[in-house]
Amino acid sequence: xxxxxxxxxxxxxxxxxxxxxxxxxxxxxxxxxxxxxxxxxxxxxxxxxxxxxxxxxxxxxxxxxxxxxxxxxxxxxxxxxxxxxxxxxxxxxxxxxxxxxxxxxxxxxxxxxxxxxxxxxxxxxxxxxxxxxxxxxxxxxxxxxxxxxxxxxxxxxxxxxxxxxxxxxxxxxxxxxxxxxxxxxxxxxxxxxxxxxxxxxxxxxxxxxxxxxxxxxxxxxxxxxxxxxxxxxxxxxxxxxxxxxxxxxxxxxxxxxxxxxxxxxxxxxxxxxxxxxxxxxxxxxxxxxxxxxxxxxxxxxxxxxxxxxxxxxxxxxxxxxxxxxxxxxxxxxxxxxxxxxxxxxxxxxxxxxxxxxxxxxxxxxxxxxxxxxxxxxxxxxxxxxxxxxxxxxxxxxxxxxxxxxxxxxxxxxxxxxxxxxxxxxxxxxxxxxxxxxxxxxxxxxxxxxxxxxxxxxxxxxxxxxxxxxxxxxxxxxxxxxxxxxxxxxxxxxxxxxxxxxxxxxx
Amino acid sequence: xxxxxxxxxxxxxxxxxxxxxxxxxxxxxxxxxxxxxxxxxxxxxxxxxxxxxxxxxxxxxxxxxxxxxxxxxxxxxxxxxxxxxxxxxxxxxxxxxxxxxxxxxxxxxxxxxxxxxxxxxxxxxxxxxxxxxxxxxxxxxxxxxxxxxxxxxxxxxxxxxxxxxxxxxxxxxxxxxxxxxxxxxxxxxxxxxxxxxxxxxxxxxxxxxxxxxxxxxxxxxxxxxxxxxxxxxxxxxxxxxxxxxxxxxxxxxxxxxx
Numbered sequence: 001x002x003x004x005x006x007x008x009x010x011x012x013x014x015x016x017x018x019x020x021x022x023x024x025x026x027x028x029x030x031x032x033x034x035x036x037x038x039x040x041x042x043x044x045x046x047x048x049x050x051x052x053x054x055x056x057x058x059x060x061x062x063x064x065x066x067x068x069x070x071x072x073x074x075x076x077x078x079x080x081x082x083x084x085x086x087x088x089x090x091x092x093x094x095x096x097x098x099x100x101x102x103x104x105x106x107x108x109x110x111x112x113x114x115x116x117x118x119x120x121x122x123x124x125x126x127x128x129x130x131x132x133x134x135x136x137x138x139x140x141x142x143x144x145x146x147x148x149x150x151x152x153x154x155x156x157x158x159x160x161x162x163x164x165x166x167x168x169x170x171x172x173x174x175x176x177x178x179x180x181x182x183x184x185x186x187x188x189x190x191x192x193x194x195x196x197x198x199x200x201x202x203x204x205x206x207x208x209x210x211x212x213x214x215x216x217x218x219x220x221x222x223x224x225x226x227x228x229x230x231x232x233x234x235x236x237x238x239x240x241x242x243x244x245x246x247x248x249x250x251x252x253x254x255x256x257x258x259x260x261x262x263x264x265x266x267x268x269x270x271x272x273x274x275x276x277x278x279x280x281x282x283x284x285x286x287x288x289x290x291x292x293x294x295x296x297x298x299x300x301x302x303x304x305x306x307x308x309x310x311x312x313x314x315x316x317x318x319x320x321x322x323x324x325x326x327x328x329x330x331x332x333x334x335x336x337x338x339x340x341x342x343x344x345x346x347x348x349x350x351x352x353x354x355x356x357x358x359x360x361x362x363x364x365x366x367x368x369x370x371x372x373x374x375x376x377x378x379x380x381x382x383x384x385x386x387x388x389x390x391x392x393x394x395x396x397x398x399x400x401x402x403x404x405x406x407x408x409x410x411x412x413x414x415x416x417x418x419x420x421x422x423x424x425x426x427x428x429x430x431x432x433x434x435x436x437x438x439x440x441x442x443x444x445x446x447x448x449x450x451x452x453x454x455x456x457x458x459x460x461x462x463x464x465x466x467x468x469x470x471x472x473x474x475x476x477x478x479x480x481x482x483x484x485x486x487x488x489x490x491x492x493x494x495x496x497x498x499x500x501x502x503x504x505x506x
Numbered sequence: 507x508x509x510x511x512x513x514x515x516x517x518x519x520x521x522x523x524x525x526x527x528x529x530x531x532x533x534x535x536x537x538x539x540x541x542x543x544x545x546x547x548x549x550x551x552x553x554x555x556x557x558x559x560x561x562x563x564x565x566x567x568x569x570x571x572x573x574x575x576x577x578x579x580x581x582x583x584x585x586x587x588x589x590x591x592x593x594x595x596x597x598x599x600x601x602x603x604x605x606x607x608x609x610x611x612x613x614x615x616x617x618x619x620x621x622x623x624x625x626x627x628x629x630x631x632x633x634x635x636x637x638x639x640x641x642x643x644x645x646x647x648x649x650x651x652x653x654x655x656x657x658x659x660x661x662x663x664x665x666x667x668x669x670x671x672x673x674x675x676x677x678x679x680x681x682x683x684x685x686x687x688x689x690x691x692x693x694x695x696x697x698x699x700x701x702x703x704x705x706x707x708x709x710x711x712x713x714x715x716x717x718x719x720x721x722x723x724x725x726x727x728x729x730x731x732x733x734x735x736x737x738x739x740x741x742x743x744x745x746x747x748x749x750x751x752x753x754x755x756x757x758x759x760x761x762x763x764x
Contacts, residue, residue, distance in 0.1 A: 104660070116725060117715060146660075325678065369699075
């Protein structure tokens with residue numbers, strides 16, 4: 001959008017009077033008793049603990065909460081003095097998951113989609129499409145396939161699609177939670193450029209305050225118990241409420257994401273004579289039926305130590321983790337287990353039976369839902385021990401132990417799919433712990449988590465490391481790597497030798 | 507298999523609706539009869555026309571491979587178990603190869619090729635987005651239905667990734683050694699749950715961009731139906747008529763309902 005055209009859009013005003021929303025089939029209100037007034041052109045960072053109803057409010061403002069069958073409303077929520085559903089298109093909403101926001105197969109068509117729905121004339125649509133792509137800095141041909149975009153590019157594409165609709169209200173719902181650090185900055189810079197030229201009212205939800213702090217002039221904190229907890233200038237709110245916000249799971253700069261506990265002692269790598277659990281002479285990795293993404297990887301995984309796999313998107317971090325975990329076949333070289341670790345099984349984990357794998361290597365997938373196979377939390381935790389044909393009494397004892405340790409005992413009979421994000425993550429780690437494997441492999445264990453869940457994850461892994469388990473994790477999260485890991489292996493993204501291997505400085 | 511072939515030849519610019527119409531027309535006429543003459547004539551014409559299909563020989567072979575496998579398979583089945591008539595060449599149990607079943611087998615094989623090959627060849631050059639544009643703007647199907655289908659098609663790739671992840675996860679959970687059928691069912695169910703989630707997320711994203719808003723929708727890409735579209739349908743009609751004509755003239759026309 002050209003600066004002139006953007007400025008011609010006036011910002012929307014928002015008024016909430018005792019507004020509340022309850023999702024169909026739930027007992028509690030997602031948002032309740034909300035009184036709020038936002039004037040045109042204000043830039044707001046919306047904070048609050050998980051479950052405070054931030055997303056619900058944004059969806060409501062965008063008019064996509066759905067009708068009576070989706071839930072129940074009370075009080076009043078008005079955008080420019082009217083119900084949000086009455087004027088779709090005046091609010092543009094950018095969501096968290098990059099994959100689920102790409103609608104069409106070609107870049108230009110995807111940006112045009114919103115304009116088409118609003119009935120914008122054809123010539124005007126393409127003018128807007130080009131302007132919007134310029135604005136977000138996505139310098140790609142209109143015919144470029146959307147399936148070939150990175151996560152950050154997909155988010156900028158979705159932002160362009162929203163901007164092309166010329167909304168008076170721009171809503172961002174954790175737009176960078178699923179991106180690598182580079183993608184986060186790209187998206188942030190795009191939004192900054194947009195705001196420079198736009199009079200639109202702007203609201204963003206984000207756990208990581210530092211990213212957006214400089215772009216907003218107001219912070220509103222929702223109270224999980226209903227209503228507003230704090231409201232004011234960013235500096236005021238963040239200083240006065242810093243501690244309280246951190247306790248509620250918000251990432252406030254300077255609060256609570258340092259090391260959770262004192263550093264562990266020397267790692268056993270330096271202990272003479274201790275053979276590594278795994279070593280990977282000349283390893284090359286590839287997804288099934290795909291090209292090699294990295295080669296000449298020489299790693300050693302030692303008991304009681306944590307190894308972080310880092311690098312840009314597409315460098316093969318997850319592929320390497322799954323290969324180390326005995327789930328993907330090496331494309332060259334080998335993954336070799338020490339005789340003690342293999343404990344009678346083959347030297348190569350990829351040749352192990354599924355049942356041999358669970359007592360040796362536990363893998364926690366990026367999406368916990370991928371690994372759930374049972375109808376209750378209790379049954380889920382029993383899957384591994386049962387596959388090993390342990391006696392029923394032993395299974396129950398072990399499941400109870402894990403339930404308690406992960407504070408999931410009150411959810412023992414719940415369906416795994418109905419848990420919150422943090423609970424799902426704990427359960428996915430628990431399913432692995434149930435069979436006591438000496439090596440844990442985790443793929444992005446802190447993706448999209450609020451501070452509280454993050455601290456829980458760090459504390460749990462720290463405990464396991466102290467007990468002598470080895471941990472290998474893929475992560476973009478520099479705080480996480482600094483808090484927990486002994487070594488970092490960085491994949492460079494070129495299919496040549498991967499270079500860096502450094503001790504993490506704390 | 508899902509990605510369309512791209513190129514610059516005339517065939518790539520023809521409205522997919524015309525390709526759909528031509529393929530349906532040819533198929534519609536060819537299933538009216540079960541003789542080998544009409545199918546052979548159609549197939550001969552098609553092989554000449556394939557030179558303009560915009561496919562290299564390798565791409566042609568690769569994309570039409572399923573048809574080349576299906577056709578003789580159906581033929582052999584007909585040969586062995588088809589309606590017996592005339593001289594018996596070989597009989598063994600239920601197998602009964604006769605003059606009649608041999609003729610029927612040849613006719614079946616040729617017919618599947620004559621219908622299958624042009625359908626595949628016309629459709630590998632169709633871009634789903636263009637087809638959706640055509641169905642909505644030329645055929646006037648409801649936009650909601652057409653665009654919903656188009657957006658859903660994009661999820662297929664994600665389903666394949668989900669399926670692979672589910673497979674690995676089951677090995678990691680210790681339950682991949684046995685009970686293959688049960689595991690397959692539970693995995694299929696898990697995929698269903700995941701796909702419903704992905705679907706509803708996509709629906710929200712579409713609504714957030716004004717999909718389903720009241721008022722008339724415009725189309726960023728015009729879908730036109732002009733001379734070359736009618737020409738393609740004309741060619742399809744000509745092939746159909748020629749094959750029927752030769753078949754009737756040689757007295758081999760065999761109407762399927764008699």
